[in-house]
Amino acid sequence: MNLKLYDTLVGKVVDFQPAKAGEVSIYACGPTVYDVPHLGHARTAITYDVISRYLEWAGNKVCLVSNITDIDDKIIARAAEEKTTELELAERYLKIYNEQMAALKIRPPDRQPRATEYVTDPKGGAAKNKRQGMISIITELVDGGAAYIIEGLGVYFDVTKYSDYGRLVHRTPKDLEESGQGRIEPVEGKKNPLDFALWKAAKKGEPEWEAPWMPGRPGWHIECVAMSLGELGDGFDIHGGGSDLIFPHHENERAEACSLGKQFARHWVHSGMVNINGEKMAKSQNNFVNINQMLETISPEAFRLALLQTHYRSILEIDDDTLAAATAGISRIKEMTRLVRNSAAHQNLDEIKFTQDATPLEEYIKPFREAMENDFSTPAAVALIFDLVRDANKAGGSDEQRLLNFMVTLSEMLTALGIVTESPAAKFSATSLFEISNALNLSLGGASHSKFSDEIKELIKKREDARAESDYETSDQLRDELLSLGVQIQDHPDAPTEYI
């Protein structure tokens, strides 16, 4: 693997090699579960899903950790609004989040730690478990002089004690302070306006944990330090999230972790934001699109394709045109697999096994790898899929060995991107051309044969009768009717009519 990726900290594309050859560890900042997820969450989750799938496809062992923030001010506020407990609220929205990510065919992360599991040290102690809770991390920061206590308010990180502050966001502390004027909520007792909370004292009725300073709850950034280091260890490979998290969240994480003497993340990766109908998607615009809503109009495969046709760092434009274009694109790929399937079925190639001979075609795989390893250039990778589709359509039904190679190649590429979710190695190691093309067609949302209702079967029968009598007026009418029921028709001069 010869991967290059854009590292936010460096500000350019750099060579990437995992700390341990063949193993890649990724920490992707997950959601705060106080509301239903929206397209932004989907985009970020799919970005890291694709990255981890590709790296795995390329032969690495990948560990993807994505956390859940289940305690913070928004959750407390929302729980109060809904007259429920923070725990119940977080549970509920976490469940919805995971269900919707599954609906998008996003693979669950290898581990999904929650902030509340990381407040205190695990049973048996930090050293034994190789993971430290937030309270013990904060204690270390206080003891080391990087943090200070404001009585009755909380524990704050002193940014002047960390000389590299601002490097991730490419700003100087002075700049940050000036541009933050009027935005930063003044806190009585802070030494510097940029100082931020590591621990917040609990107000009456709020969830609280016992701590050396005062009962309270953790600040935002410290949770990700505890979870990323706890799950992946110091010097893990990639820390990711949406680009809106660069500052203050990730900057502050760095400050905390590096002040502990940790190397922390080796690379920082950030995915771009989502625009809806040419406008930024934001609460103030009141144009948040929920995943459920969107999945009523587009398949998860098509949605993923729409995302992949834009580079992960660019702004993603979502509107009806984008989604329709992606749906048409998936149909195009699906149609090709269907044509191959038919060809295999009609020629009885079904009986021929190609186990030994199926060969992914380097003419596609090689540039595909190059595209993906160039900072995950999925638009170029997707273009190669369409090149292959055209070439396979052109090849026609005659050369079954070549068709098989096309199918295996297509399967590899679709799997590497997660458009298709089966493992090709397991699925296709002992199968036929028909089985491969059928599997791909079905996993792209294609229909299997003869699963029509009696009503539809009746209409088909009527139409066939009409056509036999050359009554085209009636048969065309029935065709329209069938189409409105979702059945597409393809007549052929010397082959049976197909119903899709």
Added chain:
RNA sequence: GCGUCGGUGCCCGAGCGGCCUAAGGGAACGGUUUGCAAAACCGUACAGUCGCGGGUUCAAAUCCCGCCCGGCGCUCCA
């Protein structure tokens, strides 16, 4: 204001010093095919040259400078 990313055809969107007579998808138009369609394939127009103006270079969409415009960030948002 500061930081950062970007401005490419009708739309989306690659390319980032010569292979660009600018990938790929969608939409449009014409042809082959079809009873007519659909799908597929072939072809065409779309980018009078890649936001604008300078510069570097034998060579620039690609590098540099300036300007204009947009996104994101600038204390709790993926």
